[in-house]
Amino acid sequence: MSVETGYEEIGILKEIAELLNEGTDTNAVLSGVLKRLLQVTGLQTGWIFLIDENGAHQLAADEALPPALANDEKQRMCQGKCWCVNKYNNRQLNKATNIMECKRIEEAIEEKAGETCGLTHHATVPLGAGQERFGILNVGSPNKMHFQKNELALLEAVAYQIGTSLKRIKLTQREQETALIAERNRLARDLHDSVNQLLFSLSLTARAGVEMTQNNEVKQTFSYMQDLAQEALGEMRALIWQLRPRGLENGLVSALRSYADMLGLSIETMVNGAFIIPGKVEEILWRIGQEALANCKKHSQTTEAVLIFHTSKDGVMMTIKDAGCGFHYDENLDIPSLGLKNMKSRTESLNGSFRLTSKPGSGTEIQMYIPF
Numbered sequence: 001m002s003v004e005t006g007y008e009e010i011g012i013l014k015e016i017a018e019l020l021n022e023g024t025d026t027n028a029v030l031s032g033v034l035k036r037l038l039q040v041t042g043l044q045t046g047w048i049f050l051i052d053e054n055g056a057h058q059l060a061a062d063e064a065l066p067p068a069l070a071n072d073e074k075q076r077m078c079q080g081k082c083w084c085v086n087k088y089n090n091r092q093l094n095k096a097t098n099i100m101e102c103k104r105i106e107e108a109i110e111e112k113a114g115e116t117c118g119l120t121h122h123a124t125v126p127l128g129a130g131q132e133r134f135g136i137l138n139v140g141s142p143n144k145m146h147f148q149k150n151e152l153a154l155l156e157a158v159a160y161q162i163g164t165s166l167k168r169i170k171l172t173q174r175e176q177e178t179a180l181i182a183e184r185n186r187l188a189r190d191l192h193d194s195v196n197q198l199l200f201s202l203s204l205t206a207r208a209g210v211e212m213t214q215n216n217e218v219k220q221t222f223s224y225m226q227d228l229a230q231e232a233l234g235e236m237r238a239l240i241w242q243l244r245p246r247g248l249e250n251g252l253v254s255a256l257r258s259y260a261d262m263l264g265l266s267i268e269t270m271v272n273g274a275f276i277i278p279g280k281v282e283e284i285l286w287r288i289g290q291e292a293l294a295n296c297k298k299h300s301q302t303t304e305a306v307l308i309f310h311t312s313k314d315g316v317m318m319t320i321k322d323a324g325c326g327f328h329y330d331e332n333l334d335i336p337s338l339g340l341k342n343m344k345s346r347t348e349s350l351n352g353s354f355r356l357t358s359k360p361g362s363g364t365e366i367q368m369y370i371p372f
Contacts, residue, residue: 015040017161020165033061034048043139045122047077058078059074065077068108068113069114077104102122123139125155127166129160129167132167139155196236199232200229263293267306268305270308288347288366294339296324300363301325315352315371319365322365325360326364347369347370350370354366355368
């Protein structure tokens with residue numbers, strides 16, 4: 001390798017490192033780096049698969065895919081298995097591999113799914129940092145059948161930079177989540193020490209006013225104020241619970257039991273499985289459970305609910321139901337309330353599925369499944 005070529009590669013690595021250090025959004029960072037990598041290397045096509053601990057891949061970035069791979073909203077890239085992903089999952093991919101036939105391209109040709117623009121092969125490079133593995137980088141060009149050693153070395157260096165950046169983003173997100181929890185705890189403490197105490201004092205003052213006056217109209221006014229203060233106090237306590245769920249450290253089911261008790265609900269629980277739930281999933285289920293139990297308290301016209309909780313190595317299913325008044329619901333129409341829509345969107349934010357069942361006089365049931 002000449003001195004000039006060496007300086008050029010150092011410049012490429014420096015430029016890509018600057019791009020990787022600019023953002024905290026994984027897909028945006030990967031898209032920007034992939035595009036720049038292809039520009040400076042003269043390669044035409046590339047894509048990045050992020051692969052989770054279970055071996056499932058997702059297309060995180062792509063550039064200039066041929067129509068055979070880009071058609072149908074890139075479904076061919078998002079589904080099915082291929083040789084590079086299999087090698088990665090079998091831990092047979094430890095460095096840049098030169099050169100791998102593309103199973104997805106071969107299948108597209110067999111099925112006459114579209115133009116391949118001369119792309120038949122690609123180089124594959126694992127993305128990682130230390131012992132952590134994140135996925136693979138694939139790059140290629142039309143009719144390119146061989147990568148030189150210096151090309152593979154450059155791709156490995158870039159892949160290592162990408163892996164280090166992914167680890168940094170992951171740690172940053174974890175730090176932000178920790179800071180968010182700390183801020184929630186602070187806000188909950190401040191609400192308890194200030195607004196909660198003011199409402200309690202207002203309730204006592206109104207009660208004293210009822211006892212001190214003989215005027216019926218004034219008594220009614222003070223009674224109304226006391227009722228409002230008590231209602232606001234209940235809402236505030238529920239809000240504090242949402243911000244800082246005491247008992248969540250003892251498990252989600254225990255926390256939901258305590259929350260139901262705070263609302264004045266009697267809850268029957270059935271638990272199956274003993275697998276650990278990821279923190280993000282537990283947080284989502286906690287929020288959904290709160291919303292569901294609050295709805296039961298406000299709308300079901302019953303004080304009894306059932307919680308069914310099932311965990312496995314692949315995911316968790318939670319069901320909350322009541323035998324209350326129910327309501328008309330057609331699953332082919334939009335979900336009727338904002339609270340229920342929030343439950344659905346929270347579930348789907350983690351690639352989960354949400355199901356709502358309700359009929360007048362037959363109660364309401366919500367069921368959600370979140371994979372992990």
